[in-house]
Amino acid sequence: MDFVLVDWLRILCGVWFIPHLIGKGLHYEKAGSTFEAAGFKPGRLFVGLTMVAEACAAVGMTFTVYPRVAAVVGASVLLGAGYAVVKINGMNWRWQKMGPEYPIFWALICLLTALV
Numbered sequence: 001m002d003f004v005l006v007d008w009l010r011i012l013c014g015v016w017f018i019p020h021l022i023g024k025g026l027h028y029e030k031a032g033s034t035f036e037a038a039g040f041k042p043g044r045l046f047v048g049l050t051m052v053a054e055a056c057a058a059v060g061m062t063f064t065v066y067p068r069v070a071a072v073v074g075a076s077v078l079l080g081a082g083y084a085v086v087k088i089n090g091m092n093w094r095w096q097k098m099g100p101e102y103p104i105f106w107a108l109i110c111l112l113t114a115l116v
Contacts, residue, residue: 014061038084078107
């Protein structure tokens with residue numbers, strides 16, 4: 001199998017969803033409270049929907065199953081995470097102040113892999 005660098009980038013973006021899935025699964029109730037604080041109600045329902053979307057993004061991007069669709073789904077989840085971070089913590093860009101720069105950066109990388 002011949003991989004180009006953008007394939008490795010896509011695979012890494014997909015694999016990086018796995019810790020998010022594990023974290024949400026292990027802390028389902030707490031994640032639900034966080035979702036509700038961001039305005040996504042009922043929180044537990046949105047946690048479940050997000051976990052399904054992240055699983056689809058992880059599988060699709062990692063194993064090249066509709067990778068462009070998976071990348072857009074993943075980017076959508078990440079942009080929602082960026083919104084939630086701003087809604088909860090205010091507009092602080094830097095991660096040291098719980099800013100949204102990481103999910104926004106990751107979302108843009110997912111979208112770039114969808115375009116290539």
